Amino acid sequence: MSIVDPRNGAPLTAPQESPSTSQEAAPSDEQLIIDVDRDNIQQLLEFSMQVPVLLDCWAPWCQPCKALMPILEKLTREYRGTFILAKLNIEENQEIAAQLGVRSVPDVKLISQGGLVDHFQGALPEKEIREWLSRYFPAPEDAPVSPEDQAAEALAQGDAATARTLYEQLVQQSPEHYPYQVELARALVAEDRSEEALTLLDNLPPEERDSAPARGVRASIEFRKEAPSDEELAAFAGRDDSEANFKRALRQVADGDYEAGLEGLLGVMRKDRGYGDDVARLTLLRVFDALGADHPLTVTYRRKLFTLLY
Known part of the structure; x- marks a missing residue:
């Protein structure tokens, strides 16, 4: 897949002056989100001289990768060309992954001016990714409040029913992003539905079932009983x-x-x-x-x- 400039849709051939974006239409997904391999990795690095690149290193067998990718795609669209999202399948591009120092996935790297700026590993919640992006990019002016933030705010304000509804939607959208399920359990506890919360926690994968947030929800259930x-x-x-x-x-x-x-x-x-x-x-x-x-x-x-x- 060739790389095109998200600001004007033109194929990238060499570093050039950044064109004005004031009158241009919003870039399409094909301009913002690309697959990268050995045929276009060099082009990608050249492109990063003009527009930062978020490189998502993933693998088909990686469940957290599948949970993270939709979040990254959503944020990339929201930022509308401030950066592009490049997806690298490390199974099919092991040599590139080794050169980039990828040791575990998901591994998301921010590349600008041809070099590595920062990276994070693991399927972070959307809120934490937004905070990470805010270190380098101004937030979109019309960025909506994320459902995750709305749910957390509702729970903090004591509106457990609204929080539960929002977390149910998030779980449906990203069923393999297990932190959403833990927070849904927390909202259920706040609604005095502790048995449902325990069932939800018990059905998580072992590593998620024993995580600190999940233990915290179980502790809150125990406090209610005591x-x-x-x-x-x-x-x-x-x-x-x-x-x-x-x-x-x-x-x-x-x-x-x-x-x-x-x-x-x-x-x-x-x-x-x-x-x-x-x-x-x-x-x-x-x-x-x-x-x-x-x-x-x-x-x-x-x-x-x-x-x-x-």
């Missing part, structure tokens, strides 16, 4: 002992008020470190697991826990 009911909580009204404070913190965690719950668990530790065979500290660790190692609250309260212990 947390006191409204009636039980009412019985602790006016009490300021370790049991009452621990139960309140547990309920806050189960309700998704993680910061208040973490603060409450630390408070139990400060007043009564030995309460319940160190259950407050152990529960803090479980909350960290539920939130994930990179969550801001995990980072903050790990530091507070360390200060308290040492």
Whole structure:
């Protein structure tokens, strides 16, 4: 397949001055998304002197590759010629893959001016890919809010039904992008549909089933089972002992008020470190697991826990 300039549709023959794009129609898929092999790899590198190239290194047997490719294609269309997407099948082009240093797939490389600028590996969620692209390209002015961002925002605002609907659509569109299924399970938990969430998690591939996000959803289900009911909580009204404070913190965690719950668990530790065979500290660790190692609250309260212990 020959490479054409997405800005004017002309075949690329040699580096040339970039034409104006102000009055041109939006480029077609054939201009924006190409397959690359040994017959056009050199042309591709020449083309990168004018327009950056996103090189998606994939393989037919790679399930994450199949989940990632539709996302990359969607973003390429959205950016409308800011860069082109070149797809390299490493099974059919092993020599090129070796020259590019591809050791595992998916491996997405940003090439500009004939050289490697940056790369990422793995089937990242759309939100993270957008953040990665934003380091190098201004976001399209009319870029819509992605369904993934809409779903995450809905869940954060307590609108679990909307979040579930959006994640169901994402799962249908990209059934092999397993993070969407984990987030769908999280939305189901928020709707008090924990059994459905567990079934969804149990049907994931082993490596996804045991991932930190999936463990976090399972932990949130466990917290809901352990947390006191409204009636039980009412019985602790006016009490300021370790049991009452621990139960309140547990309920806050189960309700998704993680910061208040973490603060409450630390408070139990400060007043009564030995309460319940160190259950407050152990529960803090479980909350960290539920939130994930990179969550801001995990980072903050790990530091507070360390200060308290040492």
